[in-house]
Amino acid sequence: MKICEVKLILNAEVLCGEELLENEVSYAFGSDLMSDVLAFVKGKTLLLTGLTNQQVVRTAEMADLSAIVFVRGKKPGEDIIDLATEKEIALLLTRDTMYTASGKLYGNGLEGVTIDL
């Protein structure tokens, strides 16, 4: 799914990375636990989170994630948007909750990450 489709489905505002919206994501992962993101995410994955601190962008950078959706209308500070711009990570903001946003994306064909335990 293209990031611009994610934007439409979630009626999301683009905080940065307009030029990245044509990029594809293959999976999505919803979590407020960054260590779990680092442990389980592979490939081109979209992160949905309610956390808005700098470590979310750092986590995305390290795990090669190309886009983050902030759920529940939680808007990160300018410093975080600047860091994501520098690291070429698209930031989107939706008023949907994690559950609703995940359901909408899944219903539109965006799969979750498989976890090997």
Place this chain on the structure above:
Amino acid sequence: MEDIKYVFEVEKDDFVRAGETSSKIKKTLRELGIDSSIIRKISIATYEAEMNIVIHSLGGQIVLEITPGTIKITASDRGPGIADVELAMKEGYSTASDRVREMGFGAGMGLPNMKKCSDRFCVTSSEGKGTYIVIEVDLKAGE
């Protein structure tokens, strides 16, 4: 490729700069043209190690060493050390504060994550002294 060694200082409780060292290391590996799957493993393991130094230690350093076959990350700190390393290696075990948990860390996944990303992993620690972690990832033939 010539052997390369970089040393980065990591301050305790500096949550604003936390992740900068891992970011610099990732950039260095990219510039060297290292395979992206290897960069990803090293980046994740280094970032977990860096966050551990910021969260749990009195400060320390991360050393990046690149030799023809291997990328080696050594993360060491000045204490206080881990009382029970075996327990700390268990997924879910953590001594992190609520503040750290609110930032999305402290889930007890750090050391297991580092191990998962490494081809060779070693953690030694002594209470009152400090913790010493070695993460090694092998380069593929031809790199």
